[in-house]
Every structure is written in C-alpha cells, then in structure tokens.
Amino acid sequence: xxxxxxxxxxxxxxxxxxxxxxxxxxxxxxxxxxxxxxxxxxxxxxxxxxxxxxxxxxxxxxxxxxxxxxxxxxxxxxxxxxxxxxxxxxxxxxxxxxxxxxxxxxxxxxxxxxxxxxxxxxxxxxxxxxxxxxxxxxxxxxxxxxxxxxxxxxxxxxxxxxxxxxxxxxxxxxxxxxxxxxxxxxxxxxxxxxxxxxxxxxxxxxxxxxxxxxxxxxxxxxxxxxxxxxxxxxxxxxxxxxxxxxxxxxxxxxxxxxxxxxxxxxxxxxxxxxxxxxxxxxxxxxxxxxxxxxxxxxxxxxxxxxxxxxxxxxxxxxxxxxxxxxxxxxxxxxxxxxxxxxxxxxxxxxxxxxxxxxxxxxxxxxxxxxxxxxxxxxxxxxxxxxxxxxxxxxxxxxxxxxxxxxxxxxxxxxx
Amino acid sequence: xxxxxxxxxxxxxxxxxxxxxxxxxxxxxxxxxxxxxxxxxxxxxxxxxxxxxxxxxxxxxxxxxxxxxxxxxxxxxxxxxxxxxxxxxxxxxxxxxxxxxxxxxxxxxxxxxxxxxxxxxxxxxxxxxxxxxxxxxxxxxxxxxxxxxxxxxxxxxxxxxxxxxxxxxxxxxxxxxxxxxxxxxxxxxxxxxxxxxxxxxxxxxxxxxxxxxxxxxxxxxxxxxxxxxxxxxxxxxxxxxxxxxxxxxxxxxxxxxxxxxxxxxxxxxxxxxxxxxxxxxxxxxxxxxxxxxxxxxxxxxxxxxxxxxxxxxxxxxxxxxxxxxxxxxxxxx
Numbered sequence: 001x002x003x004x005x006x007x008x009x010x011x012x013x014x015x016x017x018x019x020x021x022x023x024x025x026x027x028x029x030x031x032x033x034x035x036x037x038x039x040x041x042x043x044x045x046x047x048x049x050x051x052x053x054x055x056x057x058x059x060x061x062x063x064x065x066x067x068x069x070x071x072x073x074x075x076x077x078x079x080x081x082x083x084x085x086x087x088x089x090x091x092x093x094x095x096x097x098x099x100x101x102x103x104x105x106x107x108x109x110x111x112x113x114x115x116x117x118x119x120x121x122x123x124x125x126x127x128x129x130x131x132x133x134x135x136x137x138x139x140x141x142x143x144x145x146x147x148x149x150x151x152x153x154x155x156x157x158x159x160x161x162x163x164x165x166x167x168x169x170x171x172x173x174x175x176x177x178x179x180x181x182x183x184x185x186x187x188x189x190x191x192x193x194x195x196x197x198x199x200x201x202x203x204x205x206x207x208x209x210x211x212x213x214x215x216x217x218x219x220x221x222x223x224x225x226x227x228x229x230x231x232x233x234x235x236x237x238x239x240x241x242x243x244x245x246x247x248x249x250x251x252x253x254x255x256x257x258x259x260x261x262x263x264x265x266x267x268x269x270x271x272x273x274x275x276x277x278x279x280x281x282x283x284x285x286x287x288x289x290x291x292x293x294x295x296x297x298x299x300x301x302x303x304x305x306x307x308x309x310x311x312x313x314x315x316x317x318x319x320x321x322x323x324x325x326x327x328x329x330x331x332x333x334x335x336x337x338x339x340x341x342x343x344x345x346x347x348x349x350x351x352x353x354x355x356x357x358x359x360x361x362x363x364x365x366x367x368x369x370x371x372x373x374x375x376x377x378x379x380x381x382x383x384x385x386x387x388x389x390x391x392x393x394x395x396x397x398x399x400x401x402x403x404x405x406x407x408x409x410x411x412x413x414x415x
Numbered sequence: 416x417x418x419x420x421x422x423x424x425x426x427x428x429x430x431x432x433x434x435x436x437x438x439x440x441x442x443x444x445x446x447x448x449x450x451x452x453x454x455x456x457x458x459x460x461x462x463x464x465x466x467x468x469x470x471x472x473x474x475x476x477x478x479x480x481x482x483x484x485x486x487x488x489x490x491x492x493x494x495x496x497x498x499x500x501x502x503x504x505x506x507x508x509x510x511x512x513x514x515x516x517x518x519x520x521x522x523x524x525x526x527x528x529x530x531x532x533x534x535x536x537x538x539x540x541x542x543x544x545x546x547x548x549x550x551x552x553x554x555x556x557x558x559x560x561x562x563x564x565x566x567x568x569x570x571x572x573x574x575x576x577x578x579x580x581x582x583x584x585x586x587x588x589x590x591x592x593x594x595x596x597x598x599x600x601x602x603x604x605x606x607x608x609x610x611x612x613x614x615x616x617x618x619x620x621x622x623x624x625x626x627x628x629x630x631x632x633x634x635x636x637x638x639x640x641x642x643x644x645x646x647x648x649x650x651x652x653x654x655x656x657x658x659x660x661x662x663x664x665x666x667x668x669x670x671x672x673x674x675x676x677x678x679x680x681x682x683x684x685x686x687x688x689x690x691x692x693x694x695x696x697x698x699x700x701x702x703x704x705x706x707x708x709x710x711x712x713x714x715x716x717x718x719x720x721x722x723x724x725x726x727x728x729x730x731x732x733x734x735x736x737x738x739x740x741x742x743x744x745x746x747x748x
Contacts, residue, residue, distance in 0.1 A: 173695045182482040186524045188744065203693075229492075250690050258691035261642025265616040266480045269526070293615070 004111075004371040006364050014344050017384045018369035018377035025346070025388050049303055049342070050322035054351050054409045062397025078394035083386060085401060087359045088200055088296025088336055089271040090125040090166030094386045095353060095401045098378075099304075099340045099361035100129035100170055100202070100275070113155045114374035115366055120156035122382055123164025127202055127273075127361070128152055130172035131215050131246055133180045149180070154189055166198035168273045172215060173247045174230050185267050199270045200295065201263055205251050205285065206277025208304030208341050211318040214246035216308050253288045260292035271295040278302045278318040278341075283331035290334035296358075297334040299324050301341030304363060322414070325355035329406070344381075346388025353401050354408040427734055430748050434738060441574040442736050445567055446724040450516060452566035453540055453718075456559055463510040467499045467517035467541070473698050475500045476645060479617065481521035495520040498717060500647055501702045503543040504678055507711045511545040516720065523743040530620050531732040532670050534721055536741040543715030549649075549659040549677040552714035553595075553635055556663060556673055560633065560718070561591050564727055580729035584667065587632035593663070594634030601626060601636050617643040618662075620670065628668035637661045646688035648676040663718075669726040675716025682707045 005011060017024040027035070068076040083094040090097075098119045101112060119126040128149060137148040149169070156167060167190075171180045181201045184190045193199040206212060224233050224242040232245040256274070263272045274289040275298040276282055286297045301321025302314070319327070321341040328337060333356045340361030343349055349360045362381075369377035393401060396408050433439055454464065470486050475498035484495040496502075499517040506513045520536050527533035542559075544551065568575065568582045568589075575582050596604075598618070605612040605622045612622045617639060626634075638657045641650060648658040660676030679685050685706055689696045696703060724736035734740035739748055 171693075176693055176695050177698055179482055182480060182522075185480050186482045186522050186743070188525065191525055255687070255690045258642045259693045261615045261640070262692055264613065265643045268480075268616070268619060 004368065006368055009342065009364050009368075010344060011368055014365045014368045014381065015372045017344075017381045018372035019380070021380035021383045022387045023384075025384050025391075050320050050411075050414070051301075051303075051325075051341075051348060051351055054322070054411045054414060056347060056350055056354070056392055056396070056408060057410045058395045058408075059397060064399065064403060065397040068399045076394065076399060078387075078390040081390040081393045081399050083389060083393075083401060085359055086336075087125050087338065088166075088168065088273050090198055090200070091123075091164055092125055092359065093123050093164065094382070094389065095357075095359040096343075096349070096382065096385065097125035097338065097359055097361050098127065098366045099300075099363035100127040100168075100204070100207075101363070101367065110374065111367065111370055112152050115370040115378060116152040116156040117159050118370060118376070118378040119366070120159030120165060121161075122379060123161050124382065125166050125168065126156055127168045127170065127275075129215075130170040130175050130204060131217075133175055133178045133183070149184075150187070150189055153184070153193075157189070157193055160198075163196075166200060166271070167193055168200035168202040168271070170202045170204050170275070172204065173249050177230065181263075181267060181270075185270060194269050197269075197271070200273050201267060201270050202273035202275055202298070203256075203259055203263065203294075204249075204275040205256065206248055206279070206300075207275070208278055208300035208302050208318060208321075210309040210313040211277035211279055211302070212248060213309070213313070214248040216246070216310075217244045218242070218308060219244050251285075253284070256285065256288050257292045260289060260294055264293050273298060273338075275300060278321065278324050280319065282319065282324050283327040286328055286334045286337070287331060294334070296336040296338050298338040298340065298361065299328070300361075301339065304341035321352065322355070325352065325357065326414075329356045344385075346385055346392050349385065349389055350392040350401075350404065351409050354404040354406060356406075358402075427740055427742060427745065427747060430739070433740075437577060438730070438735060439738065441578045442724055442728045442730055443738060444574050445571060445578075445728045446720065446736060448567040448570055449563045449723060449727060450540070450720065452563040453514075453559060455566075456562045457512075457514050457542065460512070460555075462512040462514045462542070465506055465510075465513050465515045467496065467515040468502055469496055469518060470494065471496065471502075472701065473501065474498070476692065476694055481523045484520050484522060497521045498539060499541045500645070500717075501699075503541055503715055504647070504680070504710050504713060505702070505705055507543060507545045507713055508705075511711075512543075514540065514542045517541050517717075525744045528743045528745065532620070532722060532725070533743060534733055534737060534741055535743050537722075537733075537737070538720040539717035540720055540723075541715070541717045543713050545711035545713045547677070547714035549637070549661065549675075549714055552675050552677070552716055553637070553661055556675065556716050556718070557591065557593050560593075560663070560672075560723075561589060563723070565589055567727060575728075578728050578730075580727075584631075584729070585727075588666070590632075593632055594630060596634060596636055597638045598636055598640065598657075599638070615640050615642055623664060623670045624668050627664050627666060627670050630664075630666045633663055633665050633672065635661045635663055641691065644676070646685060646692045646694060647678050649679045650684075650688075661716075663716075665722075665726040667726075669722070671719070672722050672726060673716050673718040675714065677714040678712065680706060680710050680712045 085092050085095040132149045169184050219242050221240050234243045236243050272294050273296040274294040276285050278301050289297045302318030336358045338359050339352050339357040343360045343362055344365035352360050366378055369381035470493045474494040474496050486493040498519050517539050523533050602612045602614045610622050639660050641656050648660040651657045662671050663673035665672050686696050721733050721736040725733045
C-alpha cells in the first residue's frame, strides 16, 4: 500500500497529518521559540488554483461572536464551533464526507476496507464508487468479500455509531447491468442502514478528473479478457496492458430528471444523490437535479479525481471548482451542494463552504491517509481538518459552518 | 394456516400443513377456475395462448426496487423473467392477439415481506393486442375480469362458503363498469386524506390500499407520470410527461391487481426512454434489433394471478394463493 503516490497533490502534508493528527495543523512544536514565521511558508496553500488563491478574511466587528458570548455567558473560542452537518440526509460530525472510490486498483482490497472502517468509526458519510460490482463482485455468493462491495459496506456499517453517517452507492451504466442499486436495496446487510435512513444512491454524470469520459482503469490481458463482455477494452497502452473504459452515459435535462424520479420511485426509502462533473452547464444541471428531488448535488471540480485519466484531461478539461461555485451561486445553488476537488485541509474546505457548499469530499487525501496508516490515518487527518475548520470558522466570528458566506473570502480577481 | 390477525406478520406454515389446509385448497380451486375462465374468454375473443420463455439475456427492468435473478447460460449472464413484456411485444410478429400465463421471479425488497401482497415468485396472466390503444386494453381487462369472477362465483359456491368469502362483495364488480381516475386525481385524493403521496411516483403501497379500501368495486388509475414506469409505456403525444398506461386496483383494500399500457414501438423513442430509466440499451440488443425492423404498435396488460386470487377468495395475504409461496427474504421450498 505504501507504493501509492499522488504527484501534484500535497501528498507529504497529507501523510504527515495521517501520522501526527492535529499537531500537523501547526509548525513543528520543537521550532517554537527558535524560528520566526510569516506568510508564504507553505506553497500548497496559495496559488495552486483559483480556490487556493482566495484568502479567508475575518472582520474586526463580530456580532455573531457577541451572540455566542451571550449564549455561553463567557468568551467563545474555536472549540465552541459546532461542526455537525446534515449532508444529503445523513448526519456528519463535520462538513466532510469521503468521496467515491470505485474499482480503481488504488482503492481496492485492504485499503478500501481500511478507509470504509475508519470513515464508519468517524460517522462520516461514505460514497462507494461505480464499477465495484462488475469488477470485484458483490460478495454474497463466494467472491472475495473483502474486495467486493459487500465487504466495504460491512466494514463501514460495523464501525458506524448510531445516528451518524451513511453510505451512498454509485451505479454506472455497467453497474446498471449488474443492478447494483436493486441488489443493495434488497440485501439483508444493507437493511440496518436502510431502516435508519442512512442509505443513498448516487447517480453519477461524470467526474472532475476526466469530464465527459467514463471511468478508466488499466488491466493486464488476463483480467481484461474476463471483463470483455461488460466493458469497452482498448489496446492503446502496449506492454500487455489494456485500457478498460466505462461509458460515461448519455444525459439530457430530461434524462437526468427522469432518472432521478425513477430512483425516488423505485427506492423510496433511500436518499438520492447526484454527482456532476465540472461542465460548463453545471448550474443548469444542478438546478434540474434539485428540482427533480435530489437530496444532494455533488460537484467534482476539475482539480478532483483519484481516478486514472489521460494527461490532457486533468491539465486542460473542465471548470475549476471555484468557477463552478461562482456559477452555482449566481444561478441559485441547490439546497444541499457538496463539492470535491483537492480537498485535504481546513482552509480550502472553509473557502468552499463560504462559496456555498454544504460539505466537502475527501478523495485522494482519504486514500493517502489510509495508505499511510490503515488503522488511524484517516481518523488523524480528519481530526486535524476539524481543528483547522473550527479555528478558521471561529476566526470569522462564526460558530457553525452554515453561517459562512461570500464575504468571508477575498481575492483580487474575486473581490 | 393463519387467517386472522395481521397477516403481514403471520408466518408461512410448514409446506405439508400449508398444502393440506382447507384454505389453501379453496384458494387454489378458485385460482384454477379463474384461469380456465380467462382461457375460455380469451380464446372466444380470438387470442392465441403462447408458452412464455423463463430465461433470456434480458428481462423487464420496470419493477420497483426489485432485483433480477442471474442464470449462468453456458457462460453468458441470463435472467429469469421478471415479466414477459419484451416477448409479448415480439410475439405480435406471429399473432395479433396473444396471451400467456407466465411465471415471474423478482427479488423484492425485504420490506415487501410485510405488505401481504408481494411474492418473490408469482404468475401473470399476460395479454397483448396489436393495434390496440390504452383504452381498448382497459375495456378488455374490464370484461375479462368480470367474466373470470362471474364464472368462478357461479361455479364454486361451496369453496366461497368454506373460505367465508361473501360473494355479495362482487355485486358492483359484476355490473361490469369499474371506476376510473387519473393518477393526478389519485394523488389529490390521497393528499386530501393526509397521505404524503409524491406526484412524480407510482402510488405507494399504503396509498393504494387507502384508495382501495374506500371503494366497493375495482377501479383503474390511468396516466401515470414518466419516471414511475418502464421504458415501454407510451408517452401521451399531447401531454408530455404522462404515460398512456393504467393500473387496475381492487376494492376493499386489496390493492393493485393488474398493470398495463399502450406500448412504445418507435426505436429512437425506446432508446431515449431506456436512458431516462437508467437502462443500458446495449443489453437489449435482440429486442432493439426487432424494434428497429418494426414491431406492431400494441397495448396489453398483466394480471397478477395470485393477487387476483387473494382478492376473489378474500385471503389475508397473497402467499395464501400459492401452493409453494416465496416471500422476500424467507427461505422456503
């Protein structure tokens, strides 16, 4: 698992958080008293993309802090920030969920299980990505259950505290052939989640790493032969390796609207989530999804993606998350907007929340943290993120993420 | 056999006791008579009975939340039929009027174990007519059900008496005119009654039972919204978003007996509607190839045989209308 890497992502910072938890929110404590600190210490936190380029700008006068002071009868501090957030019908201890990790090799096997178990113990909502069932199986009739969807579902549910969290299961075109949603909806293992309102199905129109394309993985020739009847295979890589493509699926406004209605009709006890890629009509698509009754609309910015993508895509295709948020805000955002794309620390999360998101999704950061320490890596990363978020939100004179707004961020291009 | 108390929680008895019980015998005799009456009626109307396939590469996806059963067919993934719909349309290339009594398997959600009206394995009396409209199908099912119930009530008075079923309950039905209401009217009535029915979805089971309990004769609900049904129901040309379809719902709280519609037979429309229902057109290749070459426009319906038996025999639960009942999640022979 330690062979996992994420070039272009603040991998070492994430791994440090997975090892040391909340301490990683600060400079090394041993440097205290001997090093003088200032801005621009950390190149990852400014200038990366338009969202990173924003600054969080606390006011001097803070009437909400006064309200909290009156409420508490003492001066509030960052520990008084209440982070509990309802995300697409699920209650999360902080405005964070774990993004979809599908059949990609990086998220399979023990790592997928470790991630599911830690997310469950934390009570964080977890999205299980597409293509797991056609590739790894479901796990009910003899497939290796640890790799299969059922293994992740059980690892999560077994660790989950009462009243927290929930699982959202994606279904691609190829998953639809395997009837993943019907399978989960009628499975005894999913029943406790269903009965407590903690099961959702996520309709995916695309992803940030490769908007307009479907899921892609690399297979050796043997594995490819087994999947030839279900997926498009293309011998473009050489060296005995084959590109496996899932189709992205065809959407029009009417197709999206009717698919959501059908989900609500067929799975009345499950929540409905919709994931959009950062398309130029993202605001229109979000509106259609919300009007059709989606409980959450997720937007994956062009910065996102654990998935494997052709080089041209991450570098040149799709709107940056900040621009998606700007367009969504201008059009009137969906009631529960979730966003993902390079999330790993409190500053970027708080900026996304200030621009209208209800919660942010951890993708690569969650995987790297679990890879660094399968027992507690994600837990430590999330504890650090929660601490930073509390500090940042309280610095703005606010005590819940829902109170954040556009005035809390600034940049020369985005005044 | 338990015939009193809340049937939803009544356990299915051990197979031997179930088969030997007077209630089972009475119910199955009534079922047999209903089916022979249907055959008489449909043959007299010029229908040909076909034997339906049990497995195929693809089956009807349009069943609320239920899972299909995969079959390993010489290394190919086949399905047990959830309904005969695709084959019914195809069969019209041979005959203009067909029917079959088709076994269906649907792994229904576990919550249906308590509805008294769901079986994981059941039979449908499937009927399809080339060139027919939705309203033709509605009139046909009305006459068919009247004939089935009338014949059975006249021929089996002893069975009804033993089951304690008062055949006076069919007085309105036998007059031959069932009620009709549009889906939007059903939604409005349910909401007036304080039931939170979604206007975009099928009537939920509780809502359907509520409407059914308020009526003394079966009634049709027509014009369901798109997004609540399979891709094969034809959309109203003048009212986009509404489908030319119907359900037949029994009186006295017994709920849905039959679903039907005028079918879409336009290739491009079917492919688009498949996407709207989240289906992958690729797997329907044989069906789409046929449609592309041309299948007749048609209308048809499927009557749930065990559900109709339950209603006519006045049984608490639909599993009582099956010799070997399969209820969601319950392991049984």
